[in-house]
Amino acid sequence: MGPSGSGKSTLMHCLAGLDDLTSGQVLIGETDLTTLNDKHLTMLRRDKIGFVFQAYNLVPTLTAIENITLPMDLAGRKADQPWVDQVVDTIGLADRLNHRPSELSGGQQQRVAVGRALAGRPEIIFADEPTGNLDSRSGAEILDFMRRAVRELGQTIVMVTHDPVAASYADRVVFLADGRIVDEIIDPTAEAVLDRMKTFGR
């Protein structure tokens, strides 16, 4: 969490191995990202990391279920069917699995995107403003769903947002300003986050 230009996205890109570091280390599990070459970074992203983008970023030519299993297809792995079924059940799109992204609403597309991130059982999921393009109801659905993934499926999720309501769904909020971590709140409420945010303006 942090105001524009605070370095939220840059930090996340570094954590996810999408951007190069000038100094320091990024560890995912036991792996030091800074020591990996492009090929191994790709494999790491494929196997250990999940992504949810603000703009959904589904492949328009594939159906919902094909998008969900795409990371496994890319890895040449067989999908873990019971797990995929559980993910599909959780995102609540069982009846729309054979639709193309263009036939789904924004909220549904984002649910597919979350499903895609979950399906590969990554160690960590990075979500970059996942509710940024959604209306508040769809946004609430996604956030609710992501929290269930954490609670019920034991998934770690790192989410970048500047919406205090979205932040309130998290277990822990870290505040950034001018590229540095300046504060954190455990078990936040929307009001607490909003109050903290207000102090950045001054």
Add this chain to the structure above:
Amino acid sequence: MFKLTYKGLWAHKLRFVLTGLAVVLGVAFMAGTMILTDTMGRTFDGLFDTANKGVDVVVRRAATVDGGFAGTAVRERVDSATLARIKGIDGVDTAVGSITGMATLVGPDGKASTSGMGGTMGTNWVDDARLNPFAIATGRAPQTPDEVVLDQSTVTKDGRKLGDPVTVLAKGDPRTLTLVGTATFGDADGIPGSTLIATTDATAQVLFAEPGAYDSVVIASDGRQDPEALSARVGAALGTERFETLTGAADTANNKADLKEELGFFSTFLLAFAYISLFVGMFIIYNTFSIVVAQRSKEMAMLRAIGASRRQVVKSVLFESITVGLLASAVGLGVGVLMSFGLRALLGAVGLDIPGGSVVITPTTIVTAFLVGSVVTVLSALAPALRASKVKPIAALRDVAVDNSGASLRRTITGMIITGAGVTAFAAGVIGSGSGALAMLGVGAVITIVGVFVLGPVIARPVMGGLGIPIAWLSGTTGRLAAENAKRCPKRTSATASALMIGVALVSFITILATSTRVGFGHGREVAAGRLRDRFRRHGRRRPQPHAGRRGGQAAAGGSRLAGPHHTGRHRHRLQPGRRREHVDDRAAVRPEGDRGQDHRRHRPLRRRQGGQGR
């Protein structure tokens, strides 16, 4: 990943079809050309086999090199006394003199009739069926000096009847003969694309050769020795310094080889077209794939972000291009078959009638079509694919895709080197002479185009800066915006400009080629007429001029080889300016002034006729 590629292809059918279209056209032209050439080759091979089937040995005068015509052999004729001697040689069953000369038939409408690629051939009718590939279909063979036999197809085409007068233009004044019979050639109604005029020996000698002489003597063996042995025996009896003997089989092989050479120009000509269309197709494919890949760079970056390797991204584009290449090649091959008919009709329309026969599609044609089609497509797609794989995954997370500017130092240097090499080759071609220089010129031009294409993004910005000033001055803010826009994406600007460049180059190429062909045809016609005059004046024969070394019995073969001076020779002159000069000089040098008036009159119908076809 393949599923992804395949689904992507299917989802963008129109894009797929448009990309493939460029390949289809290139491949079709090439396949069509190859099919046409193969078909022609096989037809003519068949003709020669038919023509020579009963001939065991051919006797003609030894070649003598004629000073006026560099490297060209001129043959004397064989006189009747020699023929009588040959008949007496042991092992010779039948020997007949054979005459083949150029002639023109006056059509029923009173004008010189147009004949096809093979031209019109005057010959003596040989009664021995073994030595004459023609057979009487209706009526009878010529028996008196005023009788003539024509091939069945000409008679049918002109609507002539037995007993009709037939006017023939050859040596001397026009002769009017009486049609007494029609002849067929093997299974055909005549030699495809060629007209036969056959008379008695005496008439043929007067019209097409000279009294008491034959162009060659053809021999049928009595079967007691093989053709090689008989050929050697006849050679020994006549003396090899004055006479040349060869077996019928060897003569057929020679004829086939000569014809291949004559057809060679033709396939080169058409294949050049095919390669140019492929070259243009390659630019179109390259541009198409560049645009397609650029459009999808965000999707590719996203795929990279969720775990697609660089390899997988490249593979997906390559797989797409291979699919496009293979499918388009298959379609192109099919279109090429149709195109070979079209080309045949087109050539027929300009006076190059190509004999019919079934279409020959060799494995070489199929393999070449597929290989060239897919390799060109894959190569065109390779660079954009590699570029696509370099898209940073992070681009997917940003809204604006990164515009990688085109003006890199490497591009500048590469472009400079290629353009420099092209201009150098071009200059060398302009300064030099001969066919090597011409080839250099062409290669240089192509390399220069490639160089400018590479340099495009580098020069786009400064060029637009210069062009932008008057545009901004003329149309204010709109103009300034337009100029700035063109400068902003130099790669896009140069891609558009390159497409236009290729288009203009292509149009200029075709226009110049058409004009040159027309002028070349005209020139070739004069050269051909000149050669005709030489030939009639000297009663000489030369190889590899098509009417050289003919045997009357093999009139058929001679007829088809008449293609040489009429057509192929013409193209050679155009393609090799160095030789053209020689021919012109030769004509001027060897033709006595006194002959000119008569020759001019005699050959005018022929020339006028061809002029009409060429223009």
